Amino acid sequence: RVAYVNGQYVPHSQAAVHVEDRGYQFSDGVYEVCEVWREQIVDMTAHLDRLDRSLSELQIASPMSRAALVQVMKEVISLNRVKNGLIYMQVSRGVAPRDHYFPPAGTLPSVVMTAKSVPAGKMDKVAAQGVGVITVEENRWDRVDIKTVGLLPNVLAKQKAKEAGAREAWFVDKNGLVTEGGSTNAWIILKNSTLVTRPATHGILKGITRAGVLKLAEMKGFSVEERGFSLEEAKSAQEAFLTSASGLVMPVVKINETILGDGRPGPIVQDLRKSFHEASELIKLE
Ligand code: PMP
Missing domain, CATH: 3.30.470.10 (Aminotransferase class 4, branched-chain amino acid transferase, N-terminal domain)
Structure with missing residues (x-):
């Protein structure tokens, strides 16, 4: 290399x-x-x-x-x-x-x-099973919209998730709302098929994959609410997922001890994952 x-x-x-x-x-x-x-x-x-x-x-x-x-x-x-x-x-x-x-x-x-x-196909295997997330208190500074290499809270949160048998940790702010994951943006899908994700203010990193899913959702006619969601709302959601350049659209099937739905990736998240690149810019390597 x-x-x-x-x-x-x-x-x-x-x-x-x-x-x-x-x-x-x-x-x-x-x-x-x-x-x-x-x-x-x-x-x-x-x-x-x-x-x-x-x-x-x-x-x-x-x-x-x-x-x-x-x-x-x-x-x-x-x-x-x-x-x-x-x-x-x-x-x-x-x-x-x-x-x-x-x-x-x-x-x-x-x-x-x-x-x-x-x-x-490596990440597809993970996505086929879906992943678990745990929650941790939001303890980062208020400019996490800047993509700095200062990632210690993220490192500690993700390690805690790993030790709990989960893949990601969601930060929960002092108002009880999920901000984002240690290295991913957080989404839920309501029973009426509406996608919900936190607005990209200073409280989260404005993910590029997040933007791609917003575009894809529009192409596919899904309604989207950019607002905060609580842990309780997430636990009763129909589906949930993470977005990042490294994992694309990653289904969440467990939040702390709560299994979502039947514990398997749902149809909407699977569809968004499969068609993700339809909404992205693709630059050929010559
Ligand atoms: N939030 C955080 C804290 C991240 O580290 C990342 C990935 N680097 C993301 C969200 C997702 O951003 P992107 O979709 O641009 O990879």
Whole structure:
């Protein structure tokens, strides 16, 4: 495997950044994960737009032109022979002697990129069973709309989920409403087939897959309510699911100890999963 690190393509096993990288010391950086599907980059424009927004919210300079970034993405995919899989890219505020204040103007942002193959059908197997979620108290800062690498609450929540035999943890805010999962957006489907998901304010990451499902739902004529939902409402929902670039549309069949419906993925979520790419931008790799 090969990784891109600050202008160079290096063996993945030797890909490293400096110990004084601000991403390493302060989580002072942002990232994106994009799906590669059948040799196409899924929703690339939306991911790169969100990267630009994250960078600008943190006043980190854009490391390179979009055309150059796209070139690196394609190169990393091709060097790793990825046909189906994921691209990871991270931009930090760069390397400088440790000091909380921003480093001197002119300090170059660090850019790393990796790509890995995920066997086609691997996530479909998980989706065929459906997954369980647990709930944890929302304990993150109020700017989780910025996709920073500061993911410690998410790491702890997801580990707790794993130890409980679940795949995801849903954060529940002080009003008793579900915000999102540790690495996914959260959805329920009501008995009248209405899709419900929290509005993308500062309280959640505005998922690209979430946007894709909103578009798909419109194409398919489903009504959608963008509003918060409580744990109680979720437990009595007809179906529920998670969205993310790495898992696409992932059916939820259990919330804490409550089994949803008959404990199997429902028809609407299965349909949304199957047709997800119909609503996405697909950029061919040449
Ligand atoms: N919320 C959080 C906290 C996430 O980390 C992610 C995935 N990175 C998502 C939602 C889903 O976003 P996307 O659909 O853009 O992958």
